[in-house]
Amino acid sequence: MRLSRRSAVALIMAVMSMTGSACSDDSADLTVYSGRIADLMGPLFNQFEQETGVKVKVRYGDSAEVAGAALEEGDKPRADVLLVQDAGNIGQVSKSGRLTTLDAGVVDKVPTQFRSVDNHWVGLSGRARVVAYNTDKVREDQLPPEITGFSDPRWKGRLAWAPTNGSFQAFITAFRVMEGDAAAEAWLRGVKANEAKVFPNNVAILDAVGRGEVDTGFVNHYYLYRARAEGQAGKAENKYYGAGDPGGLVNVSAAGILRGAKHPVAARRLVEFLLSDNAQRYFADKTFELPVVPTVQADPALPPITALARPEVDLARLEDAKGTVDLLTRLGVL
Amino acid sequence: MLVAAIAVLPAVYLVIRAREAGLGATADLVLTTRTAQLLGRSLGLAAAVTVTAVLIGVPVGWLTARTDLPGRRLFTVLTALPLAVPSYVAALAVVAAFGPRGTIARWLGPLGVDRLPELYGFPGAWLALSLSTFPYVTLTVRGALRRLDPALEEVSRSLGVGSWETFLRVTLPQMAPAAAAGALLAALYTLADFGAVSLLRYDTFTRAIYVQYKGSLDYSAAAVLALVLAVMSLAVVAVESRMRSRTRIVSSRTARQPRVVPLGRWRLAAAGAMALIVVLGLALPVATLVTWLVVGAQEGVDLAGTLRAAVHSAQASGLGALAAVGAAWPVAVLSARRRGSVARWTERAAYVGYALPGLVVALSLVFFGARVATALYQTVAMLVLAYLVLFLPQGLGALRSTIAQVSPRLEEASRSLGASRLKTTLRVLLPLVRPGAAAAFALVFLTAMKELPAALLLGPTGWDTLATRVWASTSEGFLARAAAPALLLIAVSSVPLVFLALRDNR
Structure with a gap:
């Protein structure tokens, strides 16, 4: 019994020390809340890190959960970029005033029906x-x-x-x-x-x-x-x-930058990257989605996005979830 | 008091947010026939699952603790392990076996059976949840049986009472408080479950809360519904504590090994029944996972990542279990020793967090973390705190029923001989309660290992656990990739159980 008590204490100490080391690593240059899983988004974030040298930390979860976390954090956001599965979720976050306006220069190449009217969020893939x-x-x-x-x-x-x-x-x-x-x-x-x-x-x-x-x-x-x-x-x-x-x-996965984000410049670079030809081609080839940038071709098996999506359906109007x-x-x- | 304050934290936040929704709107939302209907369905499912869990759990607990069942030690571990199977995995396994296109249907097809009874809805949810909650009863019952004073049974036998009647009139009542504690955990687990009911398409109150929240991100509405659930769970807790107050049995001495009951010709039958339970509750999900693993192995398994996640899971769950048992200790002592209302309300408060849907608790802790506990938020400590809130009652149930069996006279004797309160606790109470404390630790550890929303939202960013890896793969339908982390989750969860079983049988 004496032995087991000692070994239990040793175990606790070991676990505690591991915990300490897990907490001390906080050198991220950019934090993303991602409602899309690592299998889909991980390769893109890695590529972004390689291209820019910006270190990205990602919290993966269900779209509603990460959007919900961003809402509960309110004006004390821990994330810079919020990325979700569909326009409805990010519309809710935008409605409560938690997103900043994206640079027109970054999002202009995306047709207006795939971004919010006030440019608070932009679609990434259709x-x-x-x-x-x-x-x-x-x-x-x-x-x-x-x-x-x-x-x-x-x-x-x-x-x-x-x-x-x-x-x-x-x-x-x-x-x-x-x-x-x-x-x-x-x-x-x-x-x-x-x-x-x-x-x-x-x-x-x-x-x-x-x-x-x-x-x-x-x-x-x-x-x-x-x-x-x-x-x-x-x-x-x-x-x-x-x-x-x-x-x-045609709905879109979408991204926005949180108001009060600690790394707004890096966040802007990430959004820019996700709309780059490389990233758009990734969505077309690897996730079989429709690129939102019209110059990038979708998978040949798919009808082109322009044949599917109509300008009269404004995704921003899908806010009444x-x-x-x-x-x-x-x-x-x- | 501090423990109670932490435990009711989510509930307080819910009240605040529910008030935001406005009273009129609140009433509209709550007072619908649909809400009443959902309440009925949730309670009905919880009742059916609880009864089944007791019917399976009590015999299993007694057989593994007190008889000469063949392979007793092995069965002790195997019958506890279904607890390590996340309910959504259990549900997927039930579908794979009993579904319209499942294994059983394929076997029976050639025999002319082309339609199985409908699985989706109540039957499936009942089956999956019963199989994943009966070990709550087994573990608490075993904890109590280990502490049972054999003298009671011996006295009964020496007075000429038959062995069957002794079992009914002495052993069974001794097990009752523990069985009730385990049954309470099973009932509340069912009320709060989302994974199994959503996969098996049985609409319950918790499912409605998730759907409402995920569809609209309207936390106020979810808060109103969650409060209804909290009230409901308090009612269930009250029922259990009424039952408990009627059975009050204290044994006075101990540390003697109880007599092993020979099963005689029932040995093989009992072993067969145990094997069937193990097949349904454990082998079935594991076999399903192994099939996925075989498919997934073709695209390669991320072994390093999975192992790292296993370490994370073990850390958070281990610390969470220590915290929950530590926090449960004073509450359990108060509750078992004193009848005051402070003890009673602290105990009831503890159950609120457990019966609330995990997502609701996790989001309320996000709010608390981002504003108040900013230093803790998104660290392992925050996750440990969340596990304390969520799983305190599991520690409490196992501890309290064991402490209740220790005669206060032992402590009184120790104090009267001049030992301090601390020394009495350490030297007298702790050794006597150790089996219960170990069971409490194992229970919380198992449940924390498979917990999802808190692990996703409250742990350090970029820090994944086995449960989050399983979720990530299943959510997009990559079932094959979920197999390795899910199997490892079950394996790691079994570690404290193996220790428990080995110590028990020493």
Whole structure:
């Protein structure tokens, strides 16, 4: 017993000393809160460090979590740059006045529909809403020409959705903006009446569509290409929706600089870097997203972003995320 | 008092933020049929999971602590390990095995069974959560059984009472407070769980809070809902403490090994049942992870990064467990020895943090850290503090039930012989309570290892743990990459359990 007590004390001391060393390392020149995971963003941050010599520290998390942390920190921000999965999250942070205005010179090359009106945030990569379908179960010409068609009883028991997913909610917000609240509500009621299967996320939907567990599902475009790259796509295929249809909304991952950031100059350089041709090509080649800088080509398998995104859908107008959550909650979808 | 103040920190912040939402809006949000419905679903799930956890946990605890079960030592460790499996991994494993396209469906397919009972919704959530919470009951029951005075049973037997009746009337009531403490942990864990219910598509109150917050980043609304959950959990705590106040059994002497109960012809049956539980609760998730690992090995495993994360996890969880047990000590002593309202309320306050959704607690500590504890914020110390808030009750449950079994007369004797209070605690109470304290440490350690929101938001920037690595990979669907950190997480978590089991059986 005496021995075990001594060894316990030794263990505690060892752990304490390791903790001390973990705390003392604080030499970052730039801190990023990233709502996109290290597997996607890490290589870009490394490249930025190499090119500029600026040392970057990144806190990875869920988009809502890191945006939430930035909001809770308020005027005492610990991060310089906030980077999230979709325009809705960063719109909330912008609305509470936590972001600074980005230099027009940096963000001008991005079409206005992919950044906020006041340049508080800028899109980095585009992600189109699509309908994934199983080619054994459905022929492309059997799919409705507009997303509204899926509320038809013909699709009963053949749909999958992920109502808790941020991209799905942004799509509903776009639906409300483009077609009105009443139309959005009617569509949601119809799809719900069609007993759409609820999934926790897009990956699970694409997986189920690929295996034929469900005929069609509402997802983002790139999950198909990522699954294909890993040989996991099964019989899934994407249906892109055309101009003027909320079903083809192009949302963006986005970045902004926090008000009160300790390293504003380095932060500006990072945003500049993320919009550079190199970084944009990375999004096109590695994450199968759509570059927001029009001069950079998307993956040849994808339709060009200009064919998908319409100037009349202003992503900044997708700020009413709360209205969408309230609607989904009221309808019992969430 | 300080412990209580730290424990209620998130709740106080919630009240402040809930008030911001305005009372009218608050009432609109809370007083809907949907909220009531969600409350019902959460409570129903918690009740079902708790009953199942007790039905599995008590026999497992007794069999591994007191009988000649074959492979007892091994089963002691293996039946505690499901606690190390994060609930979202347990849920994924349940889907992989029992889902519409799962292993069981494939086996039964050729036999003409083409439809399994629906897994998604209540059945799946109940199964996954029961399998990951029953060790709470096992561990607390074992802690109590180790401390059980064998004289009680012997007296009963010598008075001519049969062995079965002795078990029912003497052993079982002795286990009851510990079982109730474990059941409380299982119930509150279920109330606060997000991972399993979201993957298995069962809409509960906590899931609603997450959805509400993640959709709108409206903390005030989430705060209102979270407060409802806090009130609900206090009600559950009150039920447990009522049950406890009816059973009050104190043993007077000890340190003798209790008699080992021979199982006779039941030995193999018992071992079979234990094996089944281990297969469902542990082997299934591990097998799922190994399948992923095989797929993932093709693209290479980041071994160095995973090991570094393991060290981080062990540090934060180890310190968090020490802090939680240390802080639980005075509260447990107060609660077991005195009946005053200070003790009672301190104890109840401690449970609030545990039953709140992790994200809500983590965000409130972000606010606290960025403004008040600026020196601690985003250091390991802040994470340790968060674990103290979140997991104090786990330490408390195991400690209190063990302390309650130590007769106060031993301490009184020590004091009357001139020993100081400190000396009495160190020389008399501590050695007697050690099994309970060790169990408390192991419990908090296990739970902290798999904790996610606090590790993401409160630890040093750029400092990842095994749990955050698992999350990062699963969130984008790179399941294969999650396998290595998840397996390591289970392995590291088993270290204190192995120590516990070995010491027990010495």
